Amino acid sequence: MHHTLARARRTFAAAGLVAACAVLPSAPLSSAAPSSGTALRTAAAAGGCDVLAPGASAAAEAAVRAACSQLGVWYSWGGGHGPQPGATYGQVDPTDPASNHDPERRGFDCSGLVRYAYAQATGEDILNGTANSQYHSSRVTARFGAGQGTGPLLPGDLLGWGGANSIHHIAVYLGAGKMVEARQSGTHVMVSDVRLGGDYNGAVRIGGSPAPSGTFSTWGTDVWTHVEPSTTSARVSKFAGPTRVKVGCQKHAQLVEADGYRNDAWSYLPDYQAWITNIYIQGPAWLDGVPTCA
Template sequence: MRTLRRGAGLVAMMVTALLLALLPTTAAQAAATGEQNWCGVQGIASPEARRAVEAACAEWRARTVYTWGGGHGPAPGQSYGSVDWSSLEGIRETRLDPQTRGFDCSGFARWAWYKGVGHDILGGSTAEDMFRAAGRTYKQVNGVGGGKPAVSDMEPGDLVFTGVGGTVDSITHVMLYLGDGYVVEAHQSQLPIRVIDIAQRISNNRLVGVTRMPQGSPFTEPTGYDGTLQVTWGTDVAVRQHPNRSAALVTRLSGPDIVYAKCQQRGERISAEGYTNDAWTYLSNRGGWISNIFLRGPAWLPEVPTCSGSDYDAQIGSGGGGNATQGGTHSTWGTGVAIRSQPSSVDGTTVARLAGPTSVAVSCQMHAQTVTSEGYTNDAWSYLPQYGGWITNIYMQGDAWLAGVPACDGRGTATPVGAHAYSTWGTGVTIRSSPSVGAGVVTRLSGPTGVAVSCQKHAETVTAEGYTNDAWSYLPEYQGWVSNIYMQGDAWLIGVPNCVNPRVV
């Protein structure tokens, strides 16, 4: 009996210790580490900076976690991370990130300022690239004599960049300044976003610099310029008289620049910088067309209207992608169906509602937010150019991935009739030009990805991840093959036909 009571006491102490360890950090504990139990704007801030901070603090309140590569999808927002293969330490630290949705530091900054100004001003770049791109669109903050700024030079909403040694080449991190000496940051895999004393993050000469986003009158749209503010990337980028590469040259953009997008349409399909796209945007402040390849953001910009009427330019050159009704006519089903400004039921605002089944034109489709409704789950969304918005494919009559409608990112060709929606798993999964591990690499999938599968076949036997399989699936969006080892499902995918088309070898 005495032994039992001693054991019970020991268990009680262990349970108490465990509960204490799981309790939220108290103000006293937070103060000891510099981490705070609040998040918000400290001091005077512009409307844009206030919205950016509010968006960041909303993620702090939701206890959104850091995941390596998170927030770097085609559009701003949480995404699954990936493994950092650069070192054993990186692999150990990020091994769970492919199954975790969240942000890394630059993806977090991208999301906050997307909410701040209403468009993807920072794009999916790294922290170092963000700092180097500071110029006309957003600017560096300098201290006395043009040197590094002091904390007193910073304003709420500023982005603070750090790196060991304090040089641009050493930048590894970016944080959002709240004011009064505090920052909010996504800082380490699997740990939630936190607010911390900036002094702890810039000590030992780690501060590299600070940038300030567009705020107020210095960045307002000039009189006479139509369209939404966008940002280009790349150097020596051509702006042409018509949406095709053979059209007369209007001007060249020497580097990243601020532009005003009046409308976009399908033009000549081109390949550049590793991307293929047939979307072109008319720049009112340049008087010409630019391929969307060189605009930061998704391949089809959700906030830019489709060119119609006199704005539509029919001179699309050879290999053109067609007009606003490209993809043909389809039909919706259901009542009160929402058309949204983005392919998301959370972030997209309602552009229109369809009272009942409606005939619509679909220009392209993409994998985005997963939606469950009417007993179905799907991550495919279709863009409806007449409405200038997106609809989940749940409400489109047809397969989960619409046959004959191209992907919005311009990869590959239209999905053949009979294609099936599946998902991959794993990180760094290779898509190859033929069903063999020795074939050329088409692309790599950084994490689990929704894909369309048109057919499968028995080919080279592969052993990986503890499995052996000779089945390969053809992914028409990527015009390539993936071993069925990396497809979620059986070794031979149920419902997917054998490849019999002689062109698919």
């Protein structure tokens, strides 16, 4: 999702930066020992970790089952960010005393688990990065605001917590209000109820292929384009749901407030000969790789 003016691009993670999950509101911690192999799959089934609703793509369902296969593996800060997707020993998070044993624990942090799940599902390492970079990946094909709850979500969608361009935690939706996550140090990969309060930011849906250069996806429902970069100008086209669009250029114009976001950036869509506020285009507030309109 996107975009306040504060969502202007920031380099959130340099190469090799640990993709950590912040300590989250407390919940009963699991004391179970890590599992492996067949025991993991048995634990996943026993823990209700599976595709719990219809409608998801085959890749998304495979990602759910890959994440569920790791049920019971340690949370480990920085785990899962080795050269290849998969559990690794973690690091000490200087802000979290509970992580002191993470260098001894082979496991995943939140984004490490998501990376592994989609690598197993697609055969490609398509989400190698932080929770924030995964949430804003070019592989995102649909985006859902926090206010939409879990109603429009499908298994395999990724739920994110944090600010506009500072997502600090990410989890895989199962359906039926449940998710699988690597939550925080001292716990194991677990099934949880979706937490819609606090700094829950929304969810994204992952596709198999990145968008062509200069092509982005809109989000939201019944989103109008306009003749000029202003909501008071005449309407041109309405996007009933997420739509792939070619963006020719972008410029600063009318400041728009919508769906909890503020942004003065507008994009010109040459195929529609119309403008759309960048609030409804997936990506940062000022789109990467798109030139400024003359």
